Each structure stands twice: as C-alpha cells, then as structure tokens.
Amino acid sequence: MQSEKLQSQTATPQQPRQRTRPRWRVLIRRKPLGAISAVILCGLIATAVLAPVIAPYDPYRFNLNERGLPIRLQPPDAKFLFGTDTHGRDVLSRIIYGARVSLIVGFLSVAIGTLAGTLIGLVSGYWEGSIDQALQRLVDTLMAFPGIVLALAVLSVFGQSLPNVILVIGLVIAPGASRVVRGTVLSVKHNIYVDAARAAGASSWRIILRHILPNVFAPILIIASVWLGNAIVIEAALSFLGLGTPPPTPTWGGMLSGEGRRSLETAPYLAIFPGLAISIVVLAFNMFGDAVRDLLDPRLRTH
C-alpha cells in the first residue's frame, strides 16, 4: 500500500491518455527526416514481405532469348527495368528479394546481439563482484578481436550460411551492447525505487524487470538503431570477402561484390543498384535512429 502510494507520487509523470493520439503530427513536424526515413523503412518492409507479388520475374530464372541462350548483361530497358546479370537474371527482382535477406540479417542479428548484450549487462551490473569481473573480462576478450577476423574465424569453423552470418554479426554487437547496459544498470541501481523495493523484500529478478529494465530500453533502442544499418553493411562486407550467404540466394552484398565488381565498366548498373539499395536503406536506418535518439534522450530534447 504504502510503496504504491510512494511510487505514484514520485513516478515519472505519464502524459494523460487523451494526448497520445495527435502526437504523430507533432512528431512529423519536429523530425521531418525521421518521418521520411520511417516511411522508407515501412516501404522496405512491405517490399520484403510482398516480394513474390511485386517482383516481375523469378529471381533465380535464367531469362532466355528466342535462341535459347541467356539474355546476359542487358542494360536497363523496358523489359528489365534494372537490366540483367551475367546469367540473364532480372536485377530488379533480385534486388526486391534481396531486401528480405538484408532485413532479416539486420533485424535478427541486432535482436540477438542486443538481447545477449542486455542479458550480460544486466547480470553483470546488478550482481557486481566476481561475476561482473568474469563477464567483463569475457567481453573485453571478445572486443579485442577485430570484427572481420572474428567473423572470418567463426564462419570458417562453423560454415557459411545465413543463420551463421546472423549469429556472427550478433556476436560482434553483443559486447558493446553489454557495456552500455552495464553502465546504465550501475547508474540506476541505487535510485530510490530500487532501494525501496529491496527494502520491501522484492526478489532480484523482480527488481530488475520492474525497475531497472525500463530504464535500459532507451539506450538499447539507441544502440539497436545504430547497429541496424551497420549490420547490413557488415553482411555486404562479408559477402565481399566470400563469407556471406552463398549463391544463388540474392543478397545486396553478394550482388555488389560478385558481378558488380567484375563488370564495373561494361555493366555498371550491376553494382549501382545494389549499392544504392544498401546506401538508401542504411541511410534510412541511420536517420530513423537519429530521430529515435533525439526523442528519447531527455537532455537533448529541451530546445
């Protein structure tokens, strides 16, 4: 009873319900870049989900001419809006399907990385002492490896496939995330609510879930928004080194590094379109992340 009263008096004031609806307009006006990027991202997700419906051709099909030979390296024209690649496959369809892989890699790897990082950070920060020391040494060890080398070693050992690529990128993200979470936990651990809850006899996990976790969301979301764009670029880089998703699955990174590189002069569109796709999507993620961070970070809000 008393603790509830205490909480309601000192809890962060929530906005009264009726004002949450019209905030969308305010948001758009205040953060136009963020709104645009949100639209782009929704479009991206829609493309990925609706790929079989939108794509004009099957991305794996060798399109043949009347002589039964592949229509190779056609520049963009009415029939193939983004041209064809060295096997006669439609580039536009491959880019549309490529959105799937990029999004899946992006979201899943960031999800895994931030989840793992959060868990480690929470445990480490809440129960300080030897667990903290041990975990932090582990994190330091992981962070001492340059990302590419770690990815190379792990993928060579466990084989090259989409799930492994996702896990590896998650592995790269987790240590950094855990450090941020730990920092937040350390700073929040001794505020009055936590002390009060502990005094009231709440169990550790309850405290973590109810009091600490909500404070951790904001930094985690900020990290996630930063890494979403990065994860896609890392996947492209891994494909470039020959470690990414194996062919013939269309991925933007693979398209960029394989034929894109080889035929850069005769068929520049093979590299331009996947490169643009990656850049626009990463740009959108970055802008969105910026907007999220600006909105969430109370210190910067006041201007």
Place this chain on the structure above:
Amino acid sequence: MWIYIVRRTLQGVLVLCLVSLTIFSLVRSLPGDAIIMQLDQAAALSKEDLARARQELGLDRPFWQQYGIWIRGVLHGDLGHSLTSRKPVSAELGKRVTLTLHLAILALCVALLIAIPVGIISAVWQDTVMDYTGRLCAIIGLSFPDFWLATVIITFMAIWWRWMPPMGFEPIWVDPVKCLEQLFIPALIIGARLSAVLMRMTRSALLEVLREDYVRTARAKGLRERVIILKHALKNACIPVVTLIGQQFSVLLGGAVIVEVIFLLPGVGSLTLDAVMLRDYTMVQGAVMFFATVMVGINLLVDVSYAWFDPRIRYR
C-alpha cells in the same frame, strides 16, 4: 590513482592471456591445416609425407604443449615462425604493422580534420541550413559501404586517369611524397567514415556542454563567444570524443582490412586475412595478439584518461 592504473593493467594482461588462448584454440578448430593449404598447384603428398611435414612444424604435439611452447616464446619476444614461409613472424608482422599504423593515423588525422570543424559549426549554428547539411553529409558518409567506394574509385581512376597508387611501401620518414601518394586515398575512405561518427559526437557533446551553467556564467561575464567555445567548451567536449575514438579504433583497424585488400596494401589486415585462409596458425596468432594488445592498450589509456578527468571514477 596509481592503484587504479595497476589494477587496470593487470586486468588488461588477463584479457590478453584469454585472447591468446581463444585464438590458439580457434585457429586449430578451423577445418584443414597449414600443410594441406600449401598444396596449391602442388602434387602428391602421401600420408607419410603429410605426417612428416606436420612433425616438422610441431603440429603433431598435444594442444597444451604447443600452447606452452608458443607462450614461452611470446614472453621472450619470439612469436614463432610462419608455417607457410618458415620466416619469423615478428619480422613479417613488423613490416606490416608499420603500414597499418600509418594508415590508421592518417585516417584519424583526416577524420579529425573534417569532423571537428564541421562538428563545431553544426553545434554552434544549430538547426540552421549549415547544421542540417553537415548532419546530412555525415549520415551519407556512414551509409556507403566503404569497400564499394574503394572498388569504384580504384576502377574509375584507372579508366579515366590511367592512374593507380604506386606499389611498394616506404614509411613516411623514408619517402614522404610516395607514402602519401600511396596511402592518401585509402586513408580518405576510412577517414571519411570515421569522421561522420566523430562529427556527430562532437556536435552532441558540444551542444551538451554549451548548456552547462558555467558557460552561461562565462557568457554573462562578457567573454567572447569564440573564446568560450574554443577555450572552455571544447576542452570538456573532448572527453566523450576521445572515448569514442578509443572505441572506434578497433573499427578503424578492422575497416582497414578490406581497404588493404582492395588497394593491395601489405598491412596487418590483409596479412591476417591471408593467414587465416592459409591456416598459418602462428601468423594468425601473432597478428591477433598485435590487435589485442593495441586494443587493450588503447582501452587502458582511455580509462586512465577518464579517471584523470573524473575523480569519482578513481575510487571505484
């Protein structure tokens, strides 16, 4: 203060030991081994030959014995011999390290040269056209995959100007012009990306500092704006920027790998890549220990400087 430094150093050493153990086991779990990898365009090796070659290189001994031998060597400064070229690892690494450090420092200079002024302008004239332009450029800089940029640049430079960076690396104190010619474009590519990150941090750190009470006081006292920004605000804004540089250093070194491969630069990054591909265990171990030592060292420096600036941390 000293206790803090000592404690952090010991932790760093512990981390290095863990790293050495990790990489030692990791490379040995890679499928295939160095002997098999030496077979490109080579012919028959019977099972006995393979066994003998492995024995020559000490690969048949038990795990802990190999590890012990290697660690003892490391503590004496001997990183072992490359399994592919039979030459000492430290000699090879030494040459490569010079190039990568050149590249990293040049990239850092480029990044700082761009990021700090743009960050300051963006912060001081907040929410104006200049601010938005600066931030937009930064975001765009972050969005292009750098290996793509590198490939495009190198291809079209060769086509349009028939020019390629000179081969054959010389350190900057031997032949500065050639060195800069060779490293300028790769450093620019890496540095541009880094500058985007740094610029945003500079801007936000400066904005935060400019809201502090003592800045308001200084303004009230009548100090000129430029003095305030450059003398007082910037110094305090440096702290998060320095921390960020420390964190980004590993990204810097890692990003150098791909650029080194594309521009044919013989740096530690491409060495590591080749060595992993060839299962040259000793070389990989040596290179990774180098990276790890640099990272741990930089982290230590950053933490110590943090403690220097913020006395509260010293007593943790």
Place this chain on the structure above:
Amino acid sequence: MQRLLCPGIYFVVVAFLGLTTIWTPARAQSPSSTTEQQEPTAFAYAAPALIKELDTKYPFPPPVPPSPPRPGGVLHLPSGVLRSFDPTVGWASELALVWDTLLEWESTWYFPEAQTKPMIRKSLAESWEMVDPSTWIFHLRKGVKFHNVPPVHGREMVAEDVRYSYELLKNKTGYSSRAAAIKEVQVLDPHTVRFHLNLPDPNFPLNHVNSFSPVILPKEAVEAEGGLGKYPIGTGAFMLKEFASGEGALLVKNPDYFMRDQEGRQLPYIDAIRLFFTRDAATEAALFRARRVDLMRPPTLDMLYELLKTVPDAWLYRVPSLGWLNYTVYLRLDKAPFNDVRVRRALSMAINRDIVKETINRGDASLYGPFPWVQAGYTRRDDYSYANLGPNYAYNPTQAKQLLAEAGYPNGFEITLEWGELRGAANGDFAVAVAKFFEDIGVRTKIKQVDTSIWTAMRWGAQPFTDALISFTPPGSGPSFMDWVYLPHHSTSPPTVNAPHIEDAKLDELLDAWRLAPAEQQLAIQKQIWDYLREQVYRITTIVPPHYRVTQAYLHAGGVPYCWFTGFCSYEGKTAWLTDKAPKRKFEKFAQ
C-alpha cells in the same frame, strides 16, 4: 512516448520477418524447365561478331616481332600471391625464372592443328639415351654456371648437383610425384647422370619436362644458414634481388645465363622483372590500364573486351586451349549415386553446354570431352562438335530424368556443389549454371563456396569434397598423354594425381596397353580410351575457353614467340623485350 516505443512492437516486427522467411516460394518450387522461357527478345548475339572482330584485328598466327630485340628495360608481371620464393618450401611457376629443370617444353607447341606431338627443348640436359626402359642416361650441358653470388660464387653446375637436387626434393611438396618414379640417381662423370627407375617408362624424358620436375639446386646454398630462402641461387635467367612479402618480388638479370636465342644473342634481353602479387583480375586490369603491369591474362571474354576498349593499343594473343582451364564437375565416384554410370550420364546430359559457353565466355569457347581433342586424333577445330562427343554430352533433360528414374531416383536426390575462387575464372557463375541445370532434372543442389586453399586441396585430392566439385583439368597435367590421361585415370596413381579416385580395371588395361605400345600404335589406343571415357563420364567436362594474353604495345616476345601458359615454360621473362616506348623503370629495389 513509452507506449510508442514499447518493445512489443519490436518483437512483433521481428516475428513478422521471421515468418516471411518461411513463406518464401522455396527455390525448389521455382519453375524452370528452361524450355518454357522462349520469349522473343531483341538480343544482340554479340559473340560471333565480336569473335570475328577479334580474329580480324589480332590475326593468327601473330606477326613476327621486329628484329633485333632491344636490350634493357624492366618488365612488370602480375602473379598470384607467393608466400615464399623457395623451391624447398613450396612450388610456384614463377620459380622457373630463377631455377631450371633438365628439360622444358618448346613454346611453339600451342596449336593443336600444327603440332600433335609436344616438343621438348633442351635446357640443362643436352641429350639422353635409353639403356633400357628402366635405365636412362642424361648428358648435361657443359659450362652452365650458378648465379655468381656467395656462397656459390658462380661455380659450374655438375652431375652431383643433379643427384643432390633429386635426392632433396623427392619428398617435398610439389616435386614428389615426379621424383617418385626414380629409384636412384647415379653420377657417372661430372656431366653425366644415370637414372634408375622404379617402373619401366619408355617416355621418361617427359617426366623431366613437366614443371613439377625437380629443379637443380646448389648444395652450399641449401645448407647455408637460412637456406634457399636467404640464398635463392640457381642456374636460371634471373636472380632474386628482393622479396617484398605480400607485395611482390624483384628479379634481376643473370649475366652468365647459358641460353642463347637463335641468332646467338645471350638471354635474357631485359634487365629486371618486377612481380606484383595480385589477388584478383579486377585489380590486375586496373594495373594494366595504368601501365603498371605489361601483361595480363584475362580469364573471360567480358574482361578482355573491357580491357581492349580502354587500352586500344594493347596486343592480344588468343589461342585455343589444349584443355587447360576447362570447366569440369568432379563427382564422388566412391559414393552413391555417383558410382552408377547412368546417374553420371544423366547429370552430364542435364547441362546445356551452349548456355554455359554463353554465360562463361560469351560463346567464345570450344566443347570439350574427357581429354584434349588432339590426343584422340581430332586435329581440326571443326571436329570439336556434339556429334563427335556423343549423346552423353548433348543437352537432353528428358532423357536425363529417365536415366535417373532407371537408376532408382525418380524423384531426384540432393547434393552439395562446392567451388572456390580462382583469380577471376568464372567458377562461381559456372556453379550457379550447373546447379540450375541439375535442379531442372530434379537434383536439388546446394551451392557452397569454400576458401580457395581448401578448394585447391579438394581438387588435389588432399581433402575430400562432399558430393560434387567445380574444378578444372586434372591438376599437374602437362601436354602429354601421360600427364593428361594416364596418370589421372590409372588406379595405381596416388589420389592426389587421380582425383577423384577412378578405379576401373578395364580402363587400367587400356592404359597399360598404351604405355607399353610402340609410338605408332599409341594414337589408336588413345582413341579407344577416348571412346571408353565418353561412355563412362567419370568427370563431367563441358567447355574450354581459349587462352587470352594481352600485352602492352611496347612489349614483344623474342624469336621464340611467347609462352601462353606460365606453368609450363618461362619464356615470358627469358625472351621478352621492351621497345623504347616502355616506361622508364628503376630496379635498385622493389619499391619504385
């Protein structure tokens, strides 16, 4: 705000995306009998027009280079990444610039229509005689000196060096297969050696001509502190001046080299060679355009075309390949279903070789059978046809499916197809095309790229591959039937030469008959073996593109035209010369 960004939304999005992965029209369902996609499209069938253009602009045979050759200059060549320049550590074709073997292939041998029997050029050995098929005597050239560098100081090469080298290298990677045939090397006098062989071999000189033959090394250099790595001394045309690991190497002319050209001028003409280690063809092309390298071997017509467009004064040598770099699929012959000949035939019939030609090299390629056409007696290029290959090599997916059903796989089966990158060759594209053709007949194929080193190990049989492997010629093949067919098909050959391991008693019989037959009868037996292998389809061969060699306008090869495949001769360095239009380059150290 909290509501807007509650984690629930995040998880919903993630779950949604997870679902979309499951709801992908799986590849197996993708349509694709290639016959149904006959949409008429305006497609410039570039290949014949382009090839005609190439034939006109770069006629064959190439014009005789001007004479006399101009001495001096520094040649820049691209090469693969060498980790060391030391024959005792590993083999590389560039080592032939510094160390010689007893014999070499004559470089005029490149055109199957002109030459059906490979010609040998005498290098360190001047003549030889057979005492009996297991005993051979070689007479060494007199006056051949090692490089005039400590600790060898330019002393003469003698028979003892030959004995020492063969002894030393017989267990080393790269040379052991050739040296294994030799039981003992005896020194009869300072310029004569006698070889005692393990098995009778009437063609033993061919053993020395393969570039994997042991090179001749001086004992003092090998046994000095630091070994050959520190003292890379041999008898070759060039001396290694600097090895810049990861970047390249600098070699300078050996002023005492024994070989002379036809007019008696001493070789080599140039002062130095700089090797650049390049990892891929795109970088090489950029270097070529910037005139940093003087020669390039573009692996595909696409790349060649790009190069010629941007370097219009370059010269092209375009030579039909004997069979090197033919695109092949190896199968695990020891596993089901590949041990069933019907399955192998079906897989071969599933591949549309015209499409492969088009995809890989814009149509500029020849069909290729189980081994080089010329070794089966077909000397005219018109003979390289589907008719002469038979039904197993024709595109026939219907019959392929039938064969699979007969063999017990009416619903196909699943395989993994592995491949590795090789400096610009279109392996990846080939793998994608092959996988697609296999899918069309119901063989579900998963493509897996492996490290180049692992892939090489698989090609050489040092490491097993899973089911199928994209590969080239049987490794180590020289232009002789012995190298190309006998060794890679005989069951007694070690798995590193006979990869994947073929064990066929009837084939062994035929091969042994060939080996012991007198020279005039061998061609007939070769044709028999050809017919047999066409039926068995142990390795699924498809096409072979020509060799392309592009050189800068200021580079000429000497009296001996050129070497089109560095693995088997070193003439590029030895007989090349540069006109005065070549860029002025220094050669004190590798870094210019």
